[in-house]
Amino acid sequence: MNALRTLWAKLRNRKYRAEFVAAQVKRGIPFQIQTLMKQKEFSQEKLAAESGLTQGVISRAANPDYGNLTLNTIIKIAAGFDVAFVGKFVPFSELGKWFANLSEESVRVKSFNEEDEEISQALGLGSVEQALVEPEEEARKDLQPHSPRQPQLGSVLEIENAKKDAQRLRDRQREMAAD
Amino acid sequence: MPLWRFFDYINDDGDDVIEKWYEAQDDDAIRVQFDATIFILAATEDWTHRRVKSFKVLTGRHAGLCELRFTVEMERKKRRFRPLGIWRKDSRDFVLLGSCEKSGRILIPSNAFELALHYKAEFEGGGGRIRERT
Numbered sequence: 001m002n003a004l005r006t007l008w009a010k011l012r013n014r015k016y017r018a019e020f021v022a023a024q025v026k027r028g029i030p031f032q033i034q035t036l037m038k039q040k041e042f043s044q045e046k047l048a049a050e051s052g053l054t055q056g057v058i059s060r061a062a063n064p065d066y067g068n069l070t071l072n073t074i075i076k077i078a079a080g081f082d083v084a085f086v087g088k089f090v091p092f093s094e095l096g097k098w099f100a101n102l103s104e105e106s107v108r109v110k111s112f113n114e115e116d117e118e119i120s121q122a123l124g125l126g127s128v129e130q131a132l133v134e135p136e137e138e139a140r141k142d143l144q145p146h147s148p149r150q151p152q153l154g155s156v157l158e159i160e161n162a163k164k165d166a167q168r169l170r171d172r173q174r175e176m177a178a179d
Numbered sequence: 180m181p182l183w184r185f186f187d188y189i190n191d192d193g194d195d196v197i198e199k200w201y202e203a204q205d206d207d208a209i210r211v212q213f214d215a216t217i218f219i220l221a222a223t224e225d226w227t228h229r230r231v232k233s234f235k236v237l238t239g240r241h242a243g244l245c246e247l248r249f250t251v252e253m254e255r256k257k258r259r260f261r262p263l264g265i266w267r268k269d270s271r272d273f274v275l276l277g278s279c280e281k282s283g284r285i286l287i288p289s290n291a292f293e294l295a296l297h298y299k300a301e302f303e304g305g306g307g308r309i310r311e312r313t
Contacts, residue, residue: 002313003181003218010214015207023215031219034230063232064219065250099215102222103182 004100011092024095027064029074032107034062036081039108051080082111113176181221184272186309188264188298195310196298197262197275208251209260213278216249216262217312220273226266236266241292243299245273258282263295265302274302274309 011017037047044058051058053076060066061073071087078085120127187195204210216233220226226234237244245266251258262278276298279291286292301307 006313007214010210013207016211019208019211020215023211027212027215027219031222037230038228062230064216065232065248067250067252099218102218103180104222104224106222 004096007096007100011096017092021095024099026067026069028098028102029069030062030064030066031102032109033058033077035104035107036083036109037062038104040081040111042081047077047080049080050082051076053077053080081109082113083109182224182271183221183226185217185221185312186272186274187312188274188276188302188307188309190298190307191301196277196294197264197312200262200278206251206253208253209258212249212251213260213262216247220247234266241296244276244292244295247273261286261291263291265299275312276302 011020033047036042037044042050044055044062047053048055048058053061053073057073058077061069061077074085074087117127119125187197189195201210201213204213220231220233223231225231227236233248235246235248237246243265244263247262247264249260251260259281260278261281262275264273264275264277266273276295277291280287288294298307302309
C-alpha cells in the first residue's frame, strides 16, 4: 500500500508518468522474460530455438538496459514460451498496482500445455490426444465394408491428416519430456 | 510483498543522502529509471545471477560496497548511473549510501565512492539511521 501511495504521488507529474510507462516496457518485459526462462529452465539458446530468433536477440531482449525491444520480437518470444502476450492501453492505477505488487511469482505464466488439461476439463473438452485420435477412428469406421458411408478420397485424407497430427503431437511431447 | 527492502541512509547531520541525490537530478527520466530498478530488484530472488545486470558486488578498495546499475537514454546519449550501498543478504535489504553518474572514467560527484565508504563506516559504527524507501 505504501509503495503504491508513494508511486501515485510521483505519477502526478506528467513527465514522470510518461517515463514510467517506458520503464515498465523496457525493464518490466525483460524482467518477465528472465523470470520465465528461470521458471521453464530455458537457456538463451533454447528460447532462441523455440522462438525462431538468434541467441543475440534473446540476450538483448532480456537486458533491461537495451531498450529497443520490438513488438515482433516480443510476439516471437511469447510463441517460444507458448504463452500469450497482451499489449493494451491501461489506466495508471493498473500500472501502479503491477509495479507495487511485482514479484517473480506475479509474472510467472503457464504455457498452453500446462493449463490445457485444467481448462479443457472446465470447458468439458477432451484431451488434445483424444481430439486428434477420435477423428482418425471415425474415419477408419467409414472405411469398413458395411459402413453406411462409402470410402471416399476425403476419408483417406482425413486418416492421413489425423495420423500426421497425432505423430506431431507425440513428437512434441517427446521433445518436451527430453527438455 | 517484496523479496528485498531498500533503506535510505540518514547521516549524522540528518541528511537523507540518496534522497538528496535523487531530488538533484536534472531529468525525471533518471528518477523513473532509479525507481524502476529498485522495484525490479526488490522482486528479484537472486541478484547475483549472471542475467541480473543491475547489481554488482564491488571488490578492491571499494570492497564492502555494492552498486546498482542503470542506464538512461537521452537524446541518443546513454547516461550510466551507479547508486551505492550495503547489501545485507541476511536481512534481505539494501541500504542506499549515495549515488553517482559514470561518464567514461569520470564520476559525478567525483568522491561518490569515498563518501559511500565514509557513510558505511559511520553506519556500522552506530552512527546515522536508516529509513525504509517506499
